[in-house]
Amino acid sequence: IGEIQRFLRDDSTVKISRSLKETARQIRRVRDELSKNMGRQPHINEVAEAMGMEPAEVVFAQEALRQPASIHETVFE
Amino acid sequence: MARNFMKLEFPSLSRNESFARVSVAAFVSQLDPDMEELTEIKTVVSEAVTNAIIHGYEGKEGIVTVTCSLEGNRLELIVEDQGVGISDIDQARQPLFTSKPELERSGMGFTIMENFMDEIEITSELNRGTRVRLVKSIKSAHALGH
Amino acid sequence: MARNFMKLEFPSLSRNESFARVSVAAFVSQLDPDMEELTEIKTVVSEAVTNAIIHGYEGKEGIVTVTCSLEGNRLELIVEDQGVGISDIDQARQPLFTSKPELERSGMGFTIMENFMDEIEITSELNRGTRVRLVKSIKSAHALGH
Numbered sequence: 001i002g003e004i005q006r007f008l009r010d011d012s013t014v015k016i017s018r019s020l021k022e023t024a025r026q027i028r029r030v031r032d033e034l035s036k037n038m039g040r041q042p043h044i045n046e047v048a049e050a051m052g053m054e055p056a057e058v059v060f061a062q063e064a065l066r067q068p069a070s071i072h073e074t075v076f077e
Numbered sequence: 078m079a080r081n082f083m084k085l086e087f088p089s090l091s092r093n094e095s096f097a098r099v100s101v102a103a104f105v106s107q108l109d110p111d112m113e114e115l116t117e118i119k120t121v122v123s124e125a126v127t128n129a130i131i132h133g134y135e136g137k138e139g140i141v142t143v144t145c146s147l148e149g150n151r152l153e154l155i156v157e158d159q160g161v162g163i164s165d166i167d168q169a170r171q172p173l174f175t176s177k178p179e180l181e182r183s184g185m186g187f188t189i190m191e192n193f194m195d196e197i198e199i200t201s202e203l204n205r206g207t208r209v210r211l212v213k214s215i216k217s218a219h220a221l222g223h
Numbered sequence: 224m225a226r227n228f229m230k231l232e233f234p235s236l237s238r239n240e241s242f243a244r245v246s247v248a249a250f251v252s253q254l255d256p257d258m259e260e261l262t263e264i265k266t267v268v269s270e271a272v273t274n275a276i277i278h279g280y281e282g283k284e285g286i287v288t289v290t291c292s293l294e295g296n297r298l299e300l301i302v303e304d305q306g307v308g309i310s311d312i313d314q315a316r317q318p319l320f321t322s323k324p325e326l327e328r329s330g331m332g333f334t335i336m337e338n339f340m341d342e343i344e345i346t347s348e349l350n351r352g353t354r355v356r357l358v359k360s361i362k363s364a365h366a367l368g369h
């Protein structure tokens with residue numbers, strides 16, 4: 001159902017709010033994985049390297065999970 | 078790590094809080110903090126900037142200034158407004174104290190800042206504004222070099 | 224969307240390029256651009272800030288200022304330095320022209336800025352500095368309000 005909602009909301013252009021959210025979720029997974037494997041908090045550079053991104057871009061993407069872009073996103077996720 | 082700094086100015090609109098967090102965190106990333114330290118720093122920026130916007134300027138328009146300096150593994154963060162000021166700083170710093178309970182404020186902003194940072198210094202003058210200076214050593218920074 | 228702006232200052236260190244780029248991106252995000260527009264804006268910030276650092280200050284220390292204004296769906300971006308200035312702006316704007324081939328510069332910075340933005344205005348004075356003003360309408364922006 002989430003996929004359908006996402007599809008229905010999709011216009012031709014990809015809104016950053018949604019696209020960045022995917023990246024942000026991936027960052028969260030990578031962070032969890034790294035801290036499990038290393039037994040400590042990963043540094044931003046370690047997460048960035050694992051993501052193949054610059055540290056500053058990791059910070060930017062992370063913010064996308066903070067505020068729901070719309071009520072829809074909150075309701076349907 | 079050689080010295081570095083940045084200065085950020087923006088109007089007191091609540092939608093600027095998120096971009097201020099990102100700016101500071103992206104800047105501080107060059108010290109390679111761990112993810113938890115980075116979250117703490119973002120939280121502190123949120124609290125201080127939100128205070129400037131809702132308490133300092135009380136919804137009126139004014140400029141919020143955020144300055145961020147790095148030296149060695151030490152971060153100094155200064156958040157300033159030219160708003161109403163704080164009449165009793167000791168009272169303001171008390172956990173749970175808020176002058177705006179109607180806005181569902183928790184009264185925990187300064188307590189959070191104190192907890193997440195190593196030093197906090199609040200200076201304020203009535204009708205002149207408030208300056209919050211916060212210092213934190215990034216413990217996980219690559220000790221020396223680059 | 225009501226007016227909003229931000230001003231960012233930092234020393235001309237190449238490690239500040241990524242944080243400047245991300246700061247502008249985070250600020251512009253309030254217009255909800257699409258991914259392509261956002262990437263274009265980030266690229267433009269990167270080119271203009273890198274120019275200020277490597278050409279304007281030629282590795283010496285100076286301050287780079289980035290100003291970003293939003294009004295409606297219109298973004299105005301200004302990148303300034305107080306560096307060496309540009310003696311021949313028309314020549315500098317030519318695709319592939321670079322005064323620093325030894326740094327493996329592509330000479331495409333201004334061409335990229337022109338292509339990704341709707342307007343570009345370059346003002347410069349020798350030994351006084353350079354100001355690049357760029358304007359772009361965010362086509363996909365949430366028109367007004369919220």
Ligand SMILES: Nc1ncnc2c1ncn2[C@@H]1O[C@H](COP(=O)(O)OP(=O)(O)O)[C@@H](O)[C@H]1O
Nearest residue numbers: 128129132133169175176182183184186187207
């Ligand atoms: N920048 C500021 N300008 C004026 N008053 C402030 C400022 N920051 C904080 N205060 C005062 O200090 C009190 C406590 O702040 P804080 O601990 O952040 O709690 P809260 O924001 O939830 O009220 C505020 O309620 C307000 O009265």
Ligand SMILES: Nc1ncnc2c1ncn2[C@@H]1O[C@H](COP(=O)(O)OP(=O)(O)O)[C@@H](O)[C@H]1O
Nearest residue numbers: 274275278279315321322328329330332333353
């Ligand atoms: N901020 C600046 N200060 C001084 N000169 C500049 C500045 N920006 C650009 N220039 C000049 O314009 C030329 C073309 O810039 P650009 O198109 O970005 O190519 P590149 O940076 O690859 O050389 C540069 O080689 C330099 O001579």
Ligand SMILES: [Mg+2]
Nearest residue numbers: 124128186187
């Ligand atoms: Mg508060």
Ligand SMILES: [Mg+2]
Nearest residue numbers: 270274332333
């Ligand atoms: Mg260039």
